[in-house]
Amino acid sequence: MSAIDADLSGFVAAAPEGGGRLDLLVRGARCAACLAKVEKAAASAPGVGDARLNLTTGKLTVRFAKPDGDPAGVIRAVESAGYAASLFDPEAAKAADDKEGRRLTLALGVAAFGAGNVMMFSVPVWAGLFGQELEPTTRTLLYWLSAIVAAPCALFAGMPFFRSAWASLRRGQANMDVPISIAVILTLIVSFSETIQGGRHAYFDAAVTLLFLLLVGRWLDHQLRMRAQSATRDLLALQAPAARRIGADGSERGVPVREIAPGDLVAVLPGDRTPVDGVVADGASEVDNSLITGETAWASVTSGSVLHAGALNLSGRLVLRATARSEDSTLAAVARLAEAGAQSKSSYVRLADKAASIYVPVVHALALATFIGTWLVGLGPREALLRAAAVLIITCPCALGLAVPAVQVAASGRLFRKGVLVKSGAALERLAEVDWVILDKTGVLTRGRPQLQRSPDGALVLAAQLARASRHPLAQSLAAAAGPGPTARDVRETPGLGVEGWIAGRCARLGRAAFVGAPGARDSETELWLRVGDEPARRFTFHDELRPDAAKTVTELGRRGLTVELLSGDAAGPVADAARAAGVSRWDAGLTPLEKAAMVDARKAEGRRVLMVGDGLNDAAALAKAHASMAPGSAVDASQNAADLVFVGDDLMAIVDAVDVARAARRLALENFGVSALYNAIAAPAAVFGLVNPFIAAIAMSGSSLVVTLNALRVAWVSRR
C-alpha cells in the first residue's frame, strides 16, 4: 500500500566487499520468533544474500549479491510477515555505528583487568606497611611488577579522558577530565620516581582503580545517551523516504523525496503520507492532519486544496503538484525546530558539572598550596611533590564521577520496570526541577484513537464485513471492535464517502449519512451509517475516549505543586470537554505547532520550568523546547525522539511516577555529593600532612565510591514514599 512498488535502488549502498547493502528500520519485532520470521522473510526476497536483524535497535541489515538489489522486494517480504519496515537513509545508518561506545567498553575492560591484577602485587605491599616482613628489595620488585601491569592499562584506559581534556584545553576551557588526566599522569610519574629511588609511596594501583571507577560512571552515562540518539535517528525514517513522481509520459517512478522539485506531479495513495507541501491537482479524498495540527477531525480535499507534508491520505488516490522542496516543507521545518530545541537543551549545565566547577579550583589550589607549603617547611621537593600528588589522588573525583550516573541508572531501571523509558541522565535532572505541566489532548489525555461507542444490535457483525476492506480509521476501529471475521464481496471504496459491497446477496453500504441515504441525519465526522439492502440505515458513533486515570493524574500532579495546562491543536469544543472531564482549568485550543512552542517559550520567560507531554508531530517542537518532555509510546517517532522520556502502556499515572522518581534521584545525587564532600573534608587534610600511604589511599577511594553506589540503590524505596 505504500510507495514501495516503485524503483528504490537509490537506497542500496555499495558494500565494501562487493554487492549491495540496505538498512531498514523494522518495527514490531520484539521476540525470538519475530527475529527468525523477519530474517527468513527478508532472505527469501529476490537477490538477497543474507539478512540480519538487530533486535536491540530494530535495524535490519540486508546484503544483496549484486549492487543493484531491489529494496521494494525486501520491504514487501518483511511487511507480508507482519512487520512495518521503513528505509534508513544510508547516511543515517552510517552514523548509527557506535564507535565511541566500543572504545569506552574496551577501556573499561582494560581498566578492570589492570585494577584486578595489580592487587596481586599491591596486597603484599600493604601487608608490608603494617609491620609484616617485607624487604625493600622485594617491595621494589613488587612495585615494578605493579608498574608493568598498571601503567600500560592506565595509559590505555585513560585515553578517553586524555583526549577530552586535550580538546577542552585547546578551546581554552577546563572540564572535569583535566583534573582527572593531571591526577593520573602525575600519579604515574611520582610512582615511577618513587620506585626507581626505592621509596615506599608508589600509587600504581590507585591510578588504574581510579580510572576503572570513573569509567564505570562514564560507560553508564554513555549507554543512557546512546539509547536516546538511536531513537532520534528514526525521525528520518518517519518521513516518507520515497515519493511517486509522475513523469511526462504518465508513468510513476519512486524517487527519494529530496529529489522532488516544485512543479513536479506526485501521486499519493491511500495510507501514504504526503511527501512535500503541495496543491491537489487531481482526485478527491480525506486527509488526517492530526500529525501536523493535532486536529482530530479529517479534512476533505479536492482539486485545489493545499496539503502540508506529513498529512495522511485516508481514502482516495491524490495527485499532488509540489509547491516546495522536501527541505522547505512543513514537516522538515518542525524537525528543524525540534533540533534547535534539543541544542538549547544541551546548554543545560548538569549537576555533576556544577559540582565540578566548584571542586576543581579548590582541589588544585589545595594541591599547589601543599606543594609550596611542604617545600617551604623544609621537607624538600621530593616529599612536597609526593604530598601534592597524594592530595590529587585522594580527592580525585571518583565518587563525584559516580555520584550522579549511579543514581540515574538506578532510577532509570526503576522507571523502566514501570514502563517509562528514560533517554538521558540529564533528562531526569531536568524533570526533577519542573513546576508546570503542559498536556496535549489527543493521544495524551485521550487515547488518540476513535473508539466505537455505540452500535445498534446485531449490526456490528454486518458492518465489520465492509469495514475490514477499508483503511479509514473509523472503519478500522469498527473492525477492531468486531474482531476477526469474513469480508464482504466486491467491496468498492468511494473516497471521502464510504464503502459498498455485497453481503449474503444484498448490496450494503457503510459510510457517511449522505452516502447510505439516511434521512434527516446531519453529516458528522464521528459516526458511520450502515444500510443493508432496503432496511433502514443504522448509526454507529465513535468518540476519542479519555484515559481512565486522566483525572487522577491531574489531581496527583497538583498535589505535587505542579500547575497543569492543556494545549491542543483541536477545536475548542472537544478540548473544553476533555479539560472539564480531566479537571484541568487552564486550556487553549486551535494552536498550531509554532504557537504551542511559543506558549512553552512564554512560560519559560515567566520563569517556569515546563514539562511538556505530547504525542503528535505538532508537539515535537514544544517537546524539544520544554525544560523536560514526555511522550506516550503511541506517539509518532518524531515526538518520541524529541521527548526526554517515553511511557509505554495506557497509564497516564506514569507521568506522576516519573516526576517522583526524578525528584528522589535528585535528592540522592545531592546526598552523594554530600558524602563525597565529607570524605574529602577528612581525607584531604590527611594527605596534606603526609599521613596517607598507598593502602589508605586505596581504601578511602574505593570506600567512598562504594558508599555512593550503595546510596544510589536506595532510589527504589526513597521514591516509594
Place this chain on the structure above:
Amino acid sequence: MTILLVLAPISLFVALIGLCAFWWTVRSGQYEDPLGDAARILNPDYDDAPLGPP
C-alpha cells in the same frame, strides 16, 4: 621469594588471556545486540554454526 618470579608471570599470563578474549568479544561486535543474541541461541536454525559478524 624466587617463587614470585615464576608465579607472577604465570598468573599475569592467564589474566592476559582473559583480557584478549574480552577484546575479541568487543571487536567482533558481540555487545551490539544483546537482545537478539539472547533470542538467537534459542533458535535451532543457528545451532550448528554461528551466524558470523554483522
